[in-house]
Amino acid sequence: KPERRYVGGTCIPILLFFHFRTSLPSPMFSRNTVSIWGILKKCIGLELSKITMPIAFNEPLSFLQRITEYMDHTYLINRACSLPDSIERMQAVAAFAVSAVASQWDRTGKPFNPLLGETFELTREDQGFRLISEQVSHHPPVSAFHAESLVGDFVFHGSIYPKLKFWGKSVEAEPKGIITLELLKHNEAYTWSNPYCCVHNIILGKLWIEQYGTVEIVNHSTGDKCVMNFKPCGMFGKELHRVEGYIQDKSKKKHCVIYGKWTECMWSVDPQAYEAHKKSERRGDNKKQKNQEGAENDDADDMPDVQETVSVVPGSTLLWRIDARPPQSAEMYNFTHFAMSLNELQPGMEAFLAPTDCRFRPDIRAMENGKMDEASKEKERLEEKQRASRKERAKNEEEWTTRWFQMGTNPYTNSQGWLYSGGYFNRKYQHMPEIY
16 A cells, blocks of 8 residues: 655655556457558548547557656656756756657557546656646647656646647647746756657558657756757658757857667767768768669558667767667557556555546556457447536536646746646545546
């Protein structure tokens, strides 16, 4: 059972020395027998939030749990908190921003859409944080989260508006929403948005993922900026998974180049050393490409074979390296160690979790246990219950009221977003909606 401790003046349950599970109760269901074409062929170019997808294309996690995976590499935030130099802090924050999307590597399953009012909490004393998230809107779907250091070093928060579009062979996720990291000891705030994510070969071929787009991290206190380019794979696949960028101060002086792969590692090096290395690489590439020709593939967007590891520039400093996944990960939705534990209902948890917590969702629990028919029926029941509740509110002219987050202004970007209003960890859960 969890021990109760006081953190920041609040008594909260914390699991001490708990051995988190390393596998799921049941391996994943084969998707080979399910055709998605009949559902998606009329949806090309459209937003998919209102389209009901077969449960076989899901993974047994709610999207609220999926965004909690940002915290898998919390040690990078803790490292940033401990560094005296602002450029070095930005390096750690940039590594954290890349690591936050690393869990998506080979994760082709779609998380369950959270129900309106659904919540998820996670307290990890071993990593030094606690987190609360809430589904604050259903149409459009908006998930808000707030994580904080158990010793008062940082606050990490944001609201995510995932927009999914189907483009014939692929599904693209547009990363709407601003993420904010506050390093309280240094009185600093960093903001950024995630890159685009694309899942290829939805209809035919092997599913694979790429991330692309520019991620700009701004330190609103010092004026330092990190600009990272998540590169699309390109015709020959040379840029697959690659990330390249630089850190500059408020006078636009470049202090370092950061580079690597979001599936592997990130490094930092002096800009002049990096440019010299790139020139040397380009001379070698020009010789190789003389005999290469591109070809169109109308059947499937095959993932390029060229996946050499990162070429490390002499003098580079390692910022982050991805952790190995559990041995049975491929049979369990390609989950990381961290993801494997998120839906685990640990002994004693029922006594203090909010009744709206994802771990109590019967459709996700059934899927995790390999009961696909039951999971599908429960998913349909919950969706119908949600529709009925929405109609009842409309009939009575009632507005949905969020419980733990309120719309407000981000003081660093002046943009509107959902901000944590406090009180969740006081454990007063009276009058909570019965969403399950």
